[in-house]
Amino acid sequence: MSFPGANNTPFYPVDGVSFSLQRGETLALVGESGSGKSLTSLALLQLVPAPGRIEPGSSITLGDTDVVALKGESLRRIRGRRIGMIFQDPMTSLNPVFTVESQITEGILAHFRISKAEARDRALHLLQEVGIPDPAERLKAYPHQLSGGMRQRVMIAIALSAEPEILVADEPTTALDVTVQAQILEVLDELRSRRGMAVLLITHDLGIVAGRADRVAVMYAGQIVEEAPTPQLFAKPSHPYTQGLFASVPRITGPLQRLNPIRGTVPAASGWPSGCRFRPRCPKAFDRSEVELPLIPVGPDHSMRCWLAEEPKTMVIAQQLPGDART
Amino acid sequence: MKAEDSLLEVRDLVKHYKSGGLFGRTGPVVRAVEGVSFSVGRGETLGLVGESGCGKSSVGRTILRLQEPTSGKALYEGVDIFELDRTSLRQLRRRMQIIFQDPYSSLNPRMSIGAAIAEGLEIHRLATKAEIPGRVAALLEEVGLDPTYARRYPHEFSGGQRQRIGIARALAVQPSFIVCDEPVSALDVSVQAQVLNLLSDLQRQRGLSYLFIAHDLAVVRQIAHRIAVMYLGRIVEEGPTDQLLADPRHPYTVALLSAVPEPDPTARKNRIVLSGDLPSPSNPPPGCPFHTRCFHPLKSTRCSTEVPLLRPISGTVAACHYAESTPRVEEVDTASVP
Numbered sequence: 179m180s181f182p183g184a185n186n187t188p189f190y191p192v193d194g195v196s197f198s199l200q201r202g203e204t205l206a207l208v209g210e211s212g213s214g215k216s217l218t219s220l221a222l223l224q225l226v227p228a229p230g231r232i233e234p235g236s237s238i239t240l241g242d243t244d245v246v247a248l249k250g251e252s253l254r255r256i257r258g259r260r261i262g263m264i265f266q267d268p269m270t271s272l273n274p275v276f277t278v279e280s281q282i283t284e285g286i287l288a289h290f291r292i293s294k295a296e297a298r299d300r301a302l303h304l305l306q307e308v309g310i311p312d313p314a315e316r317l318k319a320y321p322h323q324l325s326g327g328m329r330q331r332v333m334i335a336i337a338l339s340a341e342p343e344i345l346v347a348d349e350p351t352t353a354l355d356v357t358v359q360a361q362i363l364e365v366l367d368e369l370r371s372r373r374g375m376a377v378l379l380i381t382h383d384l385g386i387v388a389g390r391a392d393r394v395a396v397m398y399a400g401q402i403v404e405e406a407p408t409p410q411l412f413a414k415p416s417h418p419y420t421q422g423l424f425a426s427v428p429r430i431t432g433p434l435q436r437l438n439p440i441r442g443t444v445p446a447a448s449g450w451p452s453g454c455r456f457r458p459r460c461p462k463a464f465d466r467s468e469v470e471l472p473l474i475p476v477g478p479d480h481s482m483r484c485w486l487a488e489e490p491k492t493m494v495i496a497q498q499l500p501g502d503a504r505t
Numbered sequence: 506m507k508a509e510d511s512l513l514e515v516r517d518l519v520k521h522y523k524s525g526g527l528f529g530r531t532g533p534v535v536r537a538v539e540g541v542s543f544s545v546g547r548g549e550t551l552g553l554v555g556e557s558g559c560g561k562s563s564v565g566r567t568i569l570r571l572q573e574p575t576s577g578k579a580l581y582e583g584v585d586i587f588e589l590d591r592t593s594l595r596q597l598r599r600r601m602q603i604i605f606q607d608p609y610s611s612l613n614p615r616m617s618i619g620a621a622i623a624e625g626l627e628i629h630r631l632a633t634k635a636e637i638p639g640r641v642a643a644l645l646e647e648v649g650l651d652p653t654y655a656r657r658y659p660h661e662f663s664g665g666q667r668q669r670i671g672i673a674r675a676l677a678v679q680p681s682f683i684v685c686d687e688p689v690s691a692l693d694v695s696v697q698a699q700v701l702n703l704l705s706d707l708q709r710q711r712g713l714s715y716l717f718i719a720h721d722l723a724v725v726r727q728i729a730h731r732i733a734v735m736y737l738g739r740i741v742e743e744g745p746t747d748q749l750l751a752d753p754r755h756p757y758t759v760a761l762l763s764a765v766p767e768p769d770p771t772a773r774k775n776r777i778v779l780s781g782d783l784p785s786p787s788n789p790p791p792g793c794p795f796h797t798r799c800f801h802p803l804k805s806t807r808c809s810t811e812v813p814l815l816r817p818i819s820g821t822v823a824a825c826h827y828a829e830s831t832p833r834v835e836e837v838d839t840a841s842v843p
Contacts, residue, residue, distance in 0.1 A: 210693035311781070325782045326557075355556035355720060356764040357779045364778050382693060385766025412770050426698035428723040430750065430765045431772070436705075437727065439698035443663050
């Protein structure tokens with residue numbers, strides 16, 4: 179994906195990202211801000227904000243459909259209908275001047291040939307499904323009358339209204355309190371298993387990934403740098419960036435250690451470093467890091483974008499400083 | 506801790522907001538803080554934890570008198586902050602500083618960060634004009650920024666760098682107490698870890714005391730010596746960090762702890778999913794504020810009629826009538842959660 183930059187040099191905030199998503203599977207796309215994870219998810223629905231564009235040669239296939247080639251009416255039949263989407267902040271995605279009912283039925287009426295009364299019944303049913311108490315009352319409510327958790331449930335109901343095959347959830351619980359976050363994640367999990375939906379979960383929070391995703395792809399500087407089934411990735415994070423992320427996360431259990439953060443900051447998309455993009459911040463960078471590289475297998479279904487994959491003897495587990503962090 | 510060891514002692518703090526009705530009519534009173542007491546020792550961090558709307562930020566702002574309290578006392582080195590006149594309050598603000606979640610909104614976009622950091626030095630006449638550039642450079646270095654950044658403007662910095670600027674600005678007046686109001690919530694994990702380490706280091710080097718307000722228990726664990734958990738305007742449990750996390754006695758603490766997403770897929774812990782939302786602070790439930798969502802097996806009519814007081818249980822103080830028999834996370838029958 180490219181955006182025009184200064185002096186007519188385009189930059190590539192998403193640069194050669196490939197993944198697949200199976201029916202009923204949850205794939206987590208993990209990364210910090212600026213990694214390109216959200217733009218990647220927007221590309222799936224051709225929602226890349228202008229003047230950005232998907233570069234020729236990119237392909238996104240949904241079943242037998244080439245999504246990148248779609249335009250107009252055929253694109254609308256994908257958006258919402260086959261791929262649904264929920265965002266971090268439900269308040270900005272909900273229209274403040276329409277009731278919950280009209281916002282849920284809008285999608286249903288657009289995608290299915292049914293009567294208004296039937297659409298209302300479905301909306302009622304959806305609210306029940308996402309665990310909203312007193313759904314008949316809530317249908318008449320306006321977004322500002324609902325709590326943050328309730329709004330996110332309404333968003334999920336809207337996204338589900340057209341029975342999509344894939345749900346893209348972009349930081350769905352980041353704005354919510356932990357106890358509400360737990361509720362929403364529970365709802366998403368239930369819906370996935372009941373409906374056999376695939377979920378693409380975009381998040382920065384490794385804690386959320388641990389309990390929910392089947393596979394994880396870690397993004398850094400517009401690329402996937404490590405991909406593995408969740409248990410493998412957590413048991414043996416291999417890319418120095420992934421290891422750095424793990425060493426940065428405060429834990430609620432286990433011995434208390436001083437955090438060992440990655441030094442420096444995420445580079446800007448207008449100036450990705452050459453070679454391995456993590457090289458300037460990497461504690462293990464070596465001469466080969468200056469050479470650009472693909473994802474290299476490190477185990478079954480497990481690959482990473484680091485030359486160390488070919489030099490297993492030099493692999494070191496992320497160092498953690500001993501001692502109590504509190505003084 | 507004995508009272509004389511504490512730097513800050515807060516007693517029965519109450520903060521109510523009148524919610525604005527239309528045309529001068531008054532709406533319901535929002536009971537943001539309902540009688541909160543705690544103390545913070547020298548060089549100590551007290552973590553104040555709770556979900557949005559629990560009143561934790563109101564506590565932080567009120568003790569700095571960024572908002573006036575409804576009632577209560579806040580003693581700083583024995584002097585009641587709420588009784589101070591303007592002049593003495595200004596002197597006190599040199600000792601007590603605050604850093605916010607979003608440092609960007611607290612920085613003037615048209616003021617270079619050097620000038621922003623120097624502001625406190627000038628107001629409190631802590632340095633001569635000639636000394637100021639050197640002091641600003643030293644502060645920038647102390648928070649891990651390049652001293653030459655002093656000439657730059659806030660928009661040129663990343664979120665983590667801005668938080669460092671916010672910290673440098675607070676440190677400029679050599680405070681002994683800093684209210685940290687969700688200082689790392691908006692930051693990416695790797696940057697969050699950098700800022701947490703910085704705050705720990707500064708505490709050690711300068712002997713600072715922190716009131717560290719946050720919603721994330723794992724973050725608070727990293728920095729706090731003691732933790733106070735708030736729910737609907739009240740502290741429901743308080744104790745030394747290790748004790749409170751290892752053996753929470755209030756059911757809300759148990760639920761909060763079980764909801765923390767642990768980055769470990771093998772940790773198959775019992776997730777207690779509380780139903781419903783936080784009740785409105787303008788219409789809190791009678792009795793124990795948590796009884797409407799409580800899963801304690803002994804929950805009784807006493808819970809909905811009588812407000813439980815904080816009392817010492819094993820290692821922590823907790824406000825639950827049945828704190829002695831509060832189940833541990835793994836013992837909770839998740840099916841029984843209302």
